[in-house]
Amino acid sequence: MTEKKKMTFHDFIHNDNTVGYVFAAPFIIGFCFLTLIPMALSLYYAFCNYKIGQEAKWVGLENFINLFKDADFGNSIMVTVQYVLWGVPLKLIFALLIAMLLTKPTKLQGLYRAIYYIPSLIGGSVAVALVWKQLFGSRGPIVTMIKSLGVNGFNFFGSKTWAFVPLILCNAWQFGSSMLIFASGLKQIPKDYYEAAEIDGAGAFKRFFKITLPCLSPIILFNLLMQLISGFMTFTQAQIITQGGPNHATEYVSLFIFTEGFTYGHMGYACAASWVILLIMATITGVIFKTSKTWVFYEADE
Amino acid sequence: MKKRIFGLGMAAIMATTMMMPVMAEEATTEADVEVVESWNNVNDPDYEWPDYSGETLSFMWWGSDTRHQKTIEVIELYEEKTGIDIEYEYADGTSYWTIFQAKMAGDELPDVFQMGNNWATYYDTITPLNDYIADGTIDTSAISDTMLSVTMNQANGDITGISNGTNAxxxxxxxxxxxxxxxxxxxxxxxxxxxxxxxxxxxxxxxxxxxxxxxxxxxxxxxxxxxxxxxxxxxxxxxxxxxxxxxxxxxxxxxxxxxxxxxxxxxxxxxxxxxxxxxxxxxxxxxxxxxxxxxxxxxxxxxxxxxxxxxxxxxxxxxxxxxxxxxxxxVRSSQQVSIYSKSEKKDIAANFVNFWVNSVEANKILNCERGVSINSDVLAALQEDSELTDATTAKVYAAIDLFGSFEDAKxxxxxxxxxxxxxxxxxxxxxxxxxxxxxxxxxxxxxxxxxxxxxxxxxxxxxxxxx
Structure with missing residues (x-):
């Protein structure tokens, strides 16, 4: 014990904690400077009237009060919720479907997985958004096809009702990462369950709903949360493809925050909006966690 | 600070007035002309280029690929003449302002930057050019008062930049x-x-x-x-x-x-x-x-x-x-070049702006891609050159002339x-x-x-x- 008090430099350097911290240092430094400090600043600015390049002036709750009166902010939350409600289930269903198809062992399994994963890797990029813009654009192949069916003047991005469809499809198309997680989850399900069920005369549907889904439910929960969060943060597609239009139809919250902060110069207001969104997302995540006890099945519980 | 060497003023003015008869009228009506002792005339064949070797200057603009190429060519020309090293940065029209605001927040804007008609929003970042125009560093002898005033703050007379050209x-x-x-x-x-x-x-x-x-x-x-x-x-x-x-x-x-x-x-x-x-x-x-x-x-x-x-x-x-x-x-300034208010090299920046706006050689490269040049000498030189002024460009010049003749366009x-x-x-x-x-x-x-x-x-x- 007495030795420990007189720790030499040699001991300090070879201490497990020190080694741990040194190796974690890049992350810790990055986290502090790129996440923690900006977050703290944005919390402060949320209570200020702040324009880039100028002094921030404390205004108390004014930004938040204005937010609740702002019809555009309300609208942006509504369209984001709509986007998430359509986009996330669609993406998860798609990912699960492909994952199940890919569990059938073939020699090309690895290749298939890699191919389906590619859209996820490049999914958030500007280039893909531009491709989708062309694909669904007024001169693109899909509209041309609709035109050849005799519908003239139809255009996805010109209509408030249809503009969000290409965005949701673009999101669903990037199902790769959820698919891989599902695939590994499917492998964990013991074969005997299926064999036993088959002997008892359960059909494919029954096996899926009674075995696959319950056994996969922890993974579904994980994927659901991840996709919800990324759904709420959708920015690139909306900014590149529709720029929030027409008439605010695809002005998702992140785009709203960007426009207020960088285009109009109300940085304080934008910070306040992002904190409101954080609270909303935290609430939704919390609710899902609470209810998850009723539908997520953990083998360890029994 | 390095001493700037100005071109021979009077000879230069004579040379320009001979080229463009219109200029004679403007020179007499413009009160500033009397004050200026010597214009910094880059088009003077005997112009002595300042020696800026070892110095650096930064410049930022937005635009299309064509514009980037042309602008870089002009920058290289200036580097060659003065020995300066120009660090440049460019972006497309939308992301430019995001970059601009980020740099503004960090007090890191370049010495010279392209600015739009939204200069009121970024007023604190801009050095008024009145002094440089008054002492002739920025030669405005071939720029009419009307054209100078398109970038002027009407409230206090500050000239916020020099227009890169007019458009409509x-x-x-x-x-x-x-x-x-x-x-x-x-x-x-x-x-x-x-x-x-x-x-x-x-x-x-x-x-x-x-x-x-x-x-x-x-x-x-x-x-x-x-x-x-x-x-x-x-x-x-x-x-x-x-x-x-x-x-x-x-x-x-x-x-x-x-x-x-x-x-x-x-x-x-x-x-x-x-x-x-x-x-x-x-x-x-x-x-x-x-x-x-x-x-x-x-x-x-x-x-x-x-x-x-x-x-x-x-x-x-x-x-x-x-x-x-x-x-x-x-008919108005499409955009302008402005000097950063916190720049430490305002004198060099002013010299570059002068070259940018007035040099016939430089503008033959730029060829009014940013708008019809406000410098009448430059414009005349471009119009004379049939290679630079093809049928399309001529249409633009004619249109700007026509719109400018509408009473309310001003x-x-x-x-x-x-x-x-x-x-x-x-x-x-x-x-x-x-x-x-x-x-x-x-x-x-x-x-x-x-x-x-x-x-x-x-x-x-x-x-x-x-x-």
Missing amino acids: RCFAYNPAIFEECGLECPDENWTWEEFATACRTIYEQTGNPAITTIEYNSLVFSAFTQWEEGMNFYNMEGTDFGFDGNMEPMAYLIDMLTTLMKEGAIGDYGIQNEIGANVEADWIAYGDAAMIMLSSNQFQALSNAAAENDIELELCPIPRMYEDGQSGMC NTSPAEPTANEEISDVMKKTYIQGLYEGNFESAQEAADAFWAEAQEIWAKFEEEAAE
Whole structure:
């Protein structure tokens, strides 16, 4: 014990904690400077009237009060919720479907997985958004096809009702990462369950709903949360493809925050909006966690 | 600090006046000329280039690829002449302002930067150039007072930058389609009624919208000018609105445009959004649309794209309310070069700006891609050179000449108020597009609702500025 008090430099350097911290240092430094400090600043600015390049002036709750009166902010939350409600289930269903198809062992399994994963890797990029813009654009192949069916003047991005469809499809198309997680989850399900069920005369549907889904439910929960969060943060597609239009139809919250902060110069207001969104997302995540006890099945519980 | 060496002033002025007889008039009417002892005339054959070896200067601009190439060429030319090292950075028009704001927040803006007509928003970052003009560092002997004042803060006389050229928002059209549909081509005082008829006829005959790119907010501003003499959306100083709340002009215009859009005679907001700022992608370049609204300095790029499909285009003014009424056109600085207020090398920066604006050699490379040069010597030299001034460029020069001859083209608000960005964005997204989506009973209702919100936004910015 007495030795420990007189720790030499040699001991300090070879201490497990020190080694741990040194190796974690890049992350810790990055986290502090790129996440923690900006977050703290944005919390402060949320209570200020702040324009880039100028002094921030404390205004108390004014930004938040204005937010609740702002019809555009309300609208942006509504369209984001709509986007998430359509986009996330669609993406998860798609990912699960492909994952199940890919569990059938073939020699090309690895290749298939890699191919389906590619859209996820490049999914958030500007280039893909531009491709989708062309694909669904007024001169693109899909509209041309609709035109050849005799519908003239139809255009996805010109209509408030249809503009969000290409965005949701673009999101669903990037199902790769959820698919891989599902695939590994499917492998964990013991074969005997299926064999036993088959002997008892359960059909494919029954096996899926009674075995696959319950056994996969922890993974579904994980994927659901991840996709919800990324759904709420959708920015690139909306900014590149529709720029929030027409008439605010695809002005998702992140785009709203960007426009207020960088285009109009109300940085304080934008910070306040992002904190409101954080609270909303935290609430939704919390609710899902609470209810998850009723539908997520953990083998360890029994 | 290094001593700057100016060109031989008097000889230079004589040389320029001999080249351009017009200059003689201006030189006598301009009071500043007496004060200036020697102009920094880069076009003087005996010009002694300052030696800036070892020095660095930074420069940032936005634009298209063509512009980047040309600008870099000019930078290299200046580096070669003075031995300076210029660090440059460029971006496209949209991300430029994000980068600009980030640099502004970190006090790291470049010494010289391109600035738009939104300079009021970034006023603190700009060095007034009055002193450099007064002592001749920036040679304005071939730039008229009118052209200098386009970048001037009307409130205090500060010159916020030197214009990179003038342009005007106008229309381009495809005469072949007009002829095919049995329509007369737009003349210099065509009206909105004629425009609507043309759109409907072209749509009926070709099945395509007659026009897909329209700057709605800019047209609404013009509508106020056109409605009645002396009326403007913003006043000349950019300090307030320039009308009394009578929204009829806006209601008339957006009612007409929305009806046309619903009929299919003009392209919907989706098509317009797809094309974005990229005029080369407009339907007119493929021969599908007959008209486009654009800035005159984009005409060259558009014409090149259209030429690939054997389409020849012409320029015309925006339509008027009344045939004999106001044009609602505005010939103004397309953009400017400004010097950073916190730059430590303002003298070198001023010398570079002088070279940038006045050097014939440099501007032969730039060739008015940013707008018609405000330096009459430079413009004359470019026009003389048939290689630089082809048929398309000549059309732009002729159009700017024509628009400049409209009496009211000089009177539309030159400076954009700080609140303008949000006001015009909200006008377009919430009210004009909202009318199309059926959120309002009538165009008048949408216009009145817009006016109420515009005043609120204005008050918000006033309040912020007062704090």
